Structure formats: structure tokens, C-alpha cells
Amino acid sequence: MLNTRKSFLFIILISALTLSSCKTSEEFTGYSYDPEGVTETSDREINHQNKRTIGFLEDGVWITNEFRGSRVNDVIRTGTYHYRLQINPEISPINNSPWYGFQVWADDTTHVTLELTYTDGRHRYRPEISYNGGQTWQKADSISYNREPETRIGVISLEIGPEPVWISAQVPQTTTEFREWSDRIAKKAFIQRSVVGSSHQGRPIYQLKISEYSGEPVKGVVLIYGRQHPPEIPGYITGLHFIEELASDSDLAKKFREYFDIWTYPLMNPDGADNGHWRTNSTGVDLNRDWQYFNQPETNAVRRSLLPLLNRDDRKVFYAIDFHSTGETVFYPILKEIETFPHLFTYRWLDEIKRELPDIELNVEPFPTDSPIAKNWSHKTFGIDAVTYEVWDGLPKDQLEKLGTESAQIFMEMMISEFEKKMK
Structure with a gap:
């Protein structure tokens, strides 16, 4: 009976999301730095660059x-x-x-x-x-x-x-460099690379699933998104270092993978990356404003690959991270008064990063969950805590590695504690 009911709810959710795909957002019209109409995510004509x-x-x-x-x-x-x-x-x-x-x-x-x-x-x-x-x-x-x-x-x-x-403008990171990186990391037996969809121009949207066998009847899942905005390479690189640490051979990472899978989409906007775009995909849409109606194939592919987690008894989504870059290193968490699971995890994680990495200035700016972005969709869909992880676009290369690696180590220690507290 339980599985039947969950399947029914899953079908209802899919139907509701599909029917809403042609609507425009009425609740949220953009942040102060957004251009007008940013939440209208239907295809637009773009100014193509003449290659010569x-x-x-x-x-x-x-x-x-x-x-x-x-x-x-x-x-x-x-x-x-x-x-x-x-x-x-x-x-x-x-x-x-x-x-x-x-x-x-x-x-x-x-x-x-x-x-x-x-x-x-x-x-x-x-x-x-x-x-x-x-x-x-x-x-x-x-x-x-x-x-x-x-x-x-x-x-x-x-x-x-x-x-x-x-x-x-930044050290280039196109689909060529991403393929080289993912070829290398996917050699590990517990990492599966798959194509979950295609961009408008036919480039693959890759999922890397880091999943190691363990005796846990229910494992946690951490979701990681990246490179929705093409120029935000420092955040993208920090995210790659973060993923590498979760997949490393350290004792901490091995223990973490006993409890958790990682489902990650490090390069969500391959068209924008290869075409040298300032912000959008190949049809002029800001992908991180398309997490309500999913008009774009890139965001829709990621959503389709994640929704089956709602119907699994052996997996429980715990957290989501979306890597970006801006004029400072800053966490954008969910407002404290909004109930999440694990409760207030982002704020506690931030405090530990500040304590362990005092040389890297790290700020915090909470936001409500009304905007159609990846963090908020993750919270609304799975009831979890989530963060937009912004990295200063002038941070030196060695600091990007340090931030990605050491924040991942702190994250794993805290997530293991959360798992043992909630699931044992």
C-alpha cells in the first residue's frame, strides 16, 4: 500500500510540473541585479557571435x-x-x-x-x-x-x-576541459558518468553519480549543481575540487561514502561555456531562473533525473549545493525561520569554514525561497536545506583549491554526524 501511494503521489507531482511549464512566474520577478523579464524563461533570439x-x-x-x-x-x-x-x-x-x-x-x-x-x-x-x-x-x-x-x-x-x-576573462573551461576532468575522475569504480539529457545545441548534460556499496539500508544523497552561468569559472573550479575531495581515498571520504551518494551536474550550461556567453544558454535564458517551469532542456534534464529519488525507499536526500561566482565569497542560505532538514545546517557549516579558513573572507546573506532557482527547488522538492555557494571571481587558483577541498572535508564530517543522528 505504501509503495502504491508513493507512486501515485509521484505521478501527480510529474503531472503538475508538466502542466505548469507554459506559465510565467507571478510570485517573483527577479533580484535587484537581474534584468527585467529574467524569470520569463521561454526561448529568446540571441545575438550570435560571428567567428572570424x-x-x-x-x-x-x-x-x-x-x-x-x-x-x-x-x-x-x-x-x-x-x-x-x-x-x-x-x-x-x-x-x-x-x-x-x-x-x-x-x-x-x-x-x-x-x-x-x-x-x-x-x-x-x-x-x-x-x-x-x-x-x-x-x-x-x-x-x-x-x-x-x-x-x-x-x-x-x-x-x-x-x-x-x-x-x-578567466582561464577557459569549455566542454573539452570538462570532458578531460570527468574522464579522469570517472575511472574510479564507484563513479558512474551518464548523460541525462542534451542542451539546445545537442551537447550532453552529464550526471556524475558517486555511489559506493555499503550495508546501510538507507543512504543519504547530496545534490551538487554547477556552471549554470558560463563566466563563473572560479565557483565551478571550487566545485570540482569539492567533488574530488568527496571522491578521494581519504579515510574521511570513505566513511562519508558509506552513508552518502553524491549526484552531481558540474557543467549544466555547456552551450554557454563553449559559445563564450555572459550569462545564458543558447536561447538567451538564465538557467538559474528556470527552476519553476523548466522551459529549458538543461534544467529539465536535471529535474527528470532527480525526481525518481522521491520514490525510493533506500535513499533520502539530505542537502543541495549550487556553485557560482560573484564579487565576493558568500553563502546564500535559506532564511533561518524556514524549516529545513537538516535544520540550520548551512549556518553551522559556514561557521566551521570560517573557523578553519580564517584567511578566506566568507560572508552570508540569507534569502527566502520564492525565487525559481536551483537551491529553492531542491528545498521545496525534498524538504532539505540547501545553499548557493558563491566564490569571489578574483580568488587565486591555490585558494580555490583550498576552499573547495577543506570546505568539503568539514562538510563530510558534519554530514556524517547528521546521518548518524537522524538515521541510526
Whole structure:
């Protein structure tokens, strides 16, 4: 009787979610930093980037965007070895996360000046530069780069030659790099990689399921989402380090996996990542505003793969994390007065991270559950606590690894305690 009733409720839930897919959100219209209409998540026309290599024969200088993860829409020569690069978003208006990526070289060794200008945005990210085809990267220093305070444009001055110099808003992380990472981690016997759906442009949406056999009749499940917004690479990288630690060979991780499975979707917006988008997928939709009506194939694929957990007697969802990046490292938890399971876990976890990692400034800003985002859907669907885990987009590489690894260790210790308290 119990299983029949649960199956019936599951069917009702699926039907209700499907019928609501054509509606628009009336309860929530956006955060203060969102453009108007952000919660209308039907397909939109976007401004496609024209892939090309632009050459200036009088200078012997060449600039290209003909590779994955690039963005530069036009280049204008304003003087000898001086160029204005125009960078446009895929839609407008849009959040100010102005991604750029291009390669520049010259027939002979020379010094060039590049002005980064934007439509519907202003310069934000200090450039990452690679002189060896992306093998190593370095942040532009104050000699080669400055942001003009009045015009808010970025100016890069550097020496180039016949070998292309790669300049990018963040160290690029396209579907190529993700596939390499997931190939490596999926070699472990207890990690299963599967395709749960496809993006608009046919790129796979991957799930990594970390599940090791144990004698527990009911195991907990932790949900992890990532890279809904393409430029937010520091949060994405922190999330990868977090996942790696949960899947590590440490005694703590082994014990954690006796009690918990991890269902993770580290790269939810592969189209945006490969097309160099500022914010959205290939139809101009902010995926982290599509967790109410699921009009987009990316969010809908993840939802479909998770809903069967409602009907399983051998699994109980405990927590959800959604990794992002912004102008500070900050946790966005659910308001304390809202009942969750485990109760107030995010706040307790945050306190422990602050205590263990005092050198990393970590802030907190609670939010209600009215917005159509991944964290809130996870709470409403499974009754759990959840957090949007935002990482400062200027945090150094070694700090990203430290934050991801050590916050995962603290998380595992606390989650084991919660499991033993609730399930034993």
C-alpha cells in the first residue's frame, strides 16, 4: 500500500510540473541585479557571435575568436598597433558578467595596445594571459593592464610575436576541459558518468553519480549543481575540487561514502561555456531562473533525473549545493525561520569554514525561497536545506583549491554526524 501511494503521489507531482511549464512566474520577478523579464524563461533570439580572424595588414597584427569559449565581436584599428575590441553580450539587457576571450599575434615582434569595450556592460574581469597555447596562465599585472576609472574600459598593453597570445576573462573551461576532468575522475569504480539529457545545441548534460556499496539500508544523497552561468569559472573550479575531495581515498571520504551518494551536474550550461556567453544558454535564458517551469532542456534534464529519488525507499536526500561566482565569497542560505532538514545546517557549516579558513573572507546573506532557482527547488522538492555557494571571481587558483577541498572535508564530517543522528 505504501509503495502504491508513493507512486501515485509521484505521478501527480510529474503531472503538475508538466502542466505548469507554459506559465510565467507571478510570485517573483527577479533580484535587484537581474534584468527585467529574467524569470520569463521561454526561448529568446540571441545575438550570435560571428567567428572570424581579423587582420590589419598595415601592422601585420591578427586577432581571432575562432575557438571554443571565445568572445570578441569586432575589432577597430584606432592607430598604429592600437585596437579597440568590441565585446557584446548574447542578449540585452543582461547581468554584468562580460566574458571575453581572443588570441592575438603579429608577423613580427611588436608592442600592441588593446582596448576592451562593451555593449550593455562594463569591464569587470582582470585578464588571464597565456603565451604557450593555454598550457599555463598568468593574471595580467599592473604594467600590462589597467581599467580606466572614467570610461570603465580595460586596456591591455603587451608585446606579441608570431606565436598567438591567448587573452581571456578567466582561464577557459569549455566542454573539452570538462570532458578531460570527468574522464579522469570517472575511472574510479564507484563513479558512474551518464548523460541525462542534451542542451539546445545537442551537447550532453552529464550526471556524475558517486555511489559506493555499503550495508546501510538507507543512504543519504547530496545534490551538487554547477556552471549554470558560463563566466563563473572560479565557483565551478571550487566545485570540482569539492567533488574530488568527496571522491578521494581519504579515510574521511570513505566513511562519508558509506552513508552518502553524491549526484552531481558540474557543467549544466555547456552551450554557454563553449559559445563564450555572459550569462545564458543558447536561447538567451538564465538557467538559474528556470527552476519553476523548466522551459529549458538543461534544467529539465536535471529535474527528470532527480525526481525518481522521491520514490525510493533506500535513499533520502539530505542537502543541495549550487556553485557560482560573484564579487565576493558568500553563502546564500535559506532564511533561518524556514524549516529545513537538516535544520540550520548551512549556518553551522559556514561557521566551521570560517573557523578553519580564517584567511578566506566568507560572508552570508540569507534569502527566502520564492525565487525559481536551483537551491529553492531542491528545498521545496525534498524538504532539505540547501545553499548557493558563491566564490569571489578574483580568488587565486591555490585558494580555490583550498576552499573547495577543506570546505568539503568539514562538510563530510558534519554530514556524517547528521546521518548518524537522524538515521541510526
